[in-house]
Amino acid sequence: MSVLQVAVNKPLRTTFDYLPPEGVDIDTLTPGVRVKVPFGAGTTTGYVLAIANESSYPIDKLKQAIAVLDTQSAISPAIHRLMLWAANYYCHPVGEVYGTAFPAILRKGKALTPLGERYWELTEHGLGLPEGALGRAKKQAQLLGILQTEGAVNESSLRERGISPAILRALKNKQLVKFSLQIPASKPWQGAQGLTLNGEQSAALKAMTDAGSNFNVQLLEGVTGAGKTEVYLQLIDHYLQQGQQALVLIPEIGLTPQTLARFTTRFGGERVVAMHSGMTDAQRARHWQLAAQGLVDILIGTRSAVFTPLARPGVIIVDEEHDGAYKQQDGFRYNARDLAVKRGQLENAQVVLGSATPSLESAANAERGRYQRLRLTQRAGSANLPKMSIIDVRRQVLQAGLSQAAIDAIAQTLSQHEQVLLFLQRRGFAPSLRCHQCGWIASCFQCDAHLTLHQGANHLRCHHCEARQPVPGTCPDCHSNQLITKGVGTEQAEVFLREQFPGTAIYRIDSDTITTRDALHQLLERINSGGPAILVGTQMLSKGHHFPHVTLALIHDADSSLFSTDFRGEERLAQLITQVAGRAGREAKAGTVLLQTHYPHHPAITEILKQNYHAHSLALLSARKTTNLPPSGQMVLLHSEAPELTQAEQFLLHLKQRLGQLPTNVILIGPLPSPMQRRAGLYRCQLTILGQNRAVTQQITWALIREAEKHKRPSRLRWFVDVDPQELF
Ligand SMILES: [Zn+2]
Numbered sequence: 001m002s003v004l005q006v007a008v009n010k011p012l013r014t015t016f017d018y019l020p021p022e023g024v025d026i027d028t029l030t031p032g033v034r035v036k037v038p039f040g041a042g043t044t045t046g047y048v049l050a051i052a053n054e055s056s057y058p059i060d061k062l063k064q065a066i067a068v069l070d071t072q073s074a075i076s077p078a079i080h081r082l083m084l085w086a087a088n089y090y091c092h093p094v095g096e097v098y099g100t101a102f103p104a105i106l107r108k109g110k111a112l113t114p115l116g117e118r119y120w121e122l123t124e125h126g127l128g129l130p131e132g133a134l135g136r137a138k139k140q141a142q143l144l145g146i147l148q149t150e151g152a153v154n155e156s157s158l159r160e161r162g163i164s165p166a167i168l169r170a171l172k173n174k175q176l177v178k179f180s181l182q183i184p185a186s187k188p189w190q191g192a193q194g195l196t197l198n199g200e201q202s203a204a205l206k207a208m209t210d211a212g213s214n215f216n217v218q219l220l221e222g223v224t225g226a227g228k229t230e231v232y233l234q235l236i237d238h239y240l241q242q243g244q245q246a247l248v249l250i251p252e253i254g255l256t257p258q259t260l261a262r263f264t265t266r267f268g269g270e271r272v273v274a275m276h277s278g279m280t281d282a283q284r285a286r287h288w289q290l291a292a293q294g295l296v297d298i299l300i301g302t303r304s305a306v307f308t309p310l311a312r313p314g315v316i317i318v319d320e321e322h323d324g325a326y327k328q329q330d331g332f333r334y335n336a337r338d339l340a341v342k343r344g345q346l347e348n349a350q351v352v353l354g355s356a357t358p359s360l361e362s363a364a365n366a367e368r369g370r371y372q373r374l375r376l377t378q379r380a381g382s383a384n385l386p387k388m389s390i391i392d393v394r395r396q397v398l399q400a401g402l403s404q405a406a407i408d409a410i411a412q413t414l415s416q417h418e419q420v421l422l423f424l425q426r427r428g429f430a431p432s433l434r435c436h437q438c439g440w441i442a443s444c445f446q447c448d449a450h451l452t453l454h455q456g457a458n459h460l461r462c463h464h465c466e467a468r469q470p471v472p473g474t475c476p477d478c479h480s481n482q483l484i485t486k487g488v489g490t491e492q493a494e495v496f497l498r499e500q501f502p503g504t505a506i507y508r509i510d511s512d513t514i515t516t517r518d519a520l521h522q523l524l525e526r527i528n529s530g531g532p533a534i535l536v537g538t539q540m541l542s543k544g545h546h547f548p549h550v551t552l553a554l555i556h557d558a559d560s561s562l563f564s565t566d567f568r569g570e571e572r573l574a575q576l577i578t579q580v581a582g583r584a585g586r587e588a589k590a591g592t593v594l595l596q597t598h599y600p601h602h603p604a605i606t607e608i609l610k611q612n613y614h615a616h617s618l619a620l621l622s623a624r625k626t627t628n629l630p631p632s633g634q635m636v637l638l639h640s641e642a643p644e645l646t647q648a649e650q651f652l653l654h655l656k657q658r659l660g661q662l663p664t665n666v667i668l669i670g671p672l673p674s675p676m677q678r679r680a681g682l683y684r685c686q687l688t689i690l691g692q693n694r695a696v697t698q699q700i701t702w703a704l705i706r707e708a709e710k711h712k713r714p715s716r717l718r719w720f721v722d723v724d725p726q727e728l729f
């Protein structure tokens, strides 16, 4: 008796056994096909993960699946295995993980719109029609004439000749014409002329092509402006000439237009498609099919594109591989960079991870010899690395957080008709509002967080739960009217700079001012058309964008990450400053980077000033070894949140106690309240699992999960697992 092992789209870490539907030939079923199954009181869509010969349940107790929805699996065997691996590795409900590989339309149990264009031709009935049979219907007669002389004709060509869809429909209803979907075959790629590579770029490209089209990982560590993209383009060219496809992951949707433009300029628009969350379900499904059927050669996408099947996989490129955006922060908390490497292994493809500031995870893999490290230490073309220095702001008068030296440097740059990039960590006007009389601070009523003042919008906002409150006129505690702001956000910097530099173009670039991808794209085009300007922004500015006219990058406050409780604090600061600095002086004009700090002698600052991220990262890596923190050890967090702190704490404590004796190479820390103890009205705790061996860490994690699943818990208590966490708050 054959049994279908089915994963359903529900938060359950288990599969369910079903009998095949009536009349279905079991031999035609393959893993990955979707089925409609009875579930609870209703029905749901599920995925057949395996076909077994027996069940651990009595066969007569098994329900029968209602229908098989696919004749063959929509995903490739490699993606099938990737999803099963990911469900186990990330300890996440298997149906939710598996469903991530499918376009939303398929997840909902519906069918995809087939690709291809309609080609119209005459039916047998139409072929036998005597001349003049259509009488005075002139357009219908014209269509008949075209098809009689030309055979099958595509619909767009008919439209150009004035045949409307209504005419086609009319003749189709008379059963005189019919259509079939056809896809024009793509021509083999002949290769394109790339830019001239410098010595390091050529050596890197040669190492990649020599390594060959089987599974191997290259870490391309190239300083900002070193021309990594040109190396990617020429590597992809190499694969396309062999008839293979490329998958390119980028960290942020905002980078799509400029990345897409570079790729389509080189390879032509019909060979390249994008995949990101800004597209409709229908667009995504179409691009997904084009990639899966091998009808396009290059897929460029954000995080979730890593799951898109390719018919002829050759190479997977992860650009800005250090970027935290590759980690999904809710639900199925996967890291797309890590899954790209696993995927390369499963489908025997080459994987290239590129960054100016590689993550310590990738640096460690390079040190261990698992990845081949290729370095680009020179900027491409005539550009040189920017000169970096600090402004010691101790005892200085600051205006909107800016020292006189910084203001002078801005004025100087503008007078040379060049552009300034001012980087701040915080958006809004000020990160806190407080009472000068009694010290009251405006705080979120449901988070352990200060409210940010947004002056233009005239409200206080919590950046953790988005709660809004009106700006009070007086202190709610002592009724003083001496309310003052503390700290500086992008909005305040912009207001100050407008007063200081009237008539100068000033662009604020943060998630308050840039709400659509197109808005960012248009703004970048305006900025890059040249002329003196000041760009004020947050993280959004630091990511991979190319600003040819920026010659001064000014880091408003380098100190905020210096005393971070996150063990990755120093790594992140070094990456951030290196990336922001990398926006300056990318072309002929030399760049300058200024760092405002109260701690000019802090070792993290002095290391960054050496502008040798490579050496710095190796030093940080050896520090992680002594503490056994990632990437030296593996970390897993078990989070709980509940209306009361004790509930959240007791739940995790119970799980820990049930574990009993631990192996010596794993330690459990906590449960402890999370660094942000209360968020959106719930108290949060975490139990940290730190292990030296992945298999053992995973085994302990699963043991905790099994206990959590069977343990009775307060109804409003929620818990989740975060494997290889990026955020510890
Ligand atoms: Zn007060």
Ligand SMILES: [Zn+2]
Pocket (backbone or CB within 6 Å): 444, 445, 446, 447, 449, 462, 463, 464, 465, 466, 467, 680
């Ligand atoms: Zn809040």
Ligand SMILES: [Zn+2]
Pocket (backbone or CB within 6 Å): 654, 658, 707, 708, 710, 711, 712
């Ligand atoms: Zn229990």
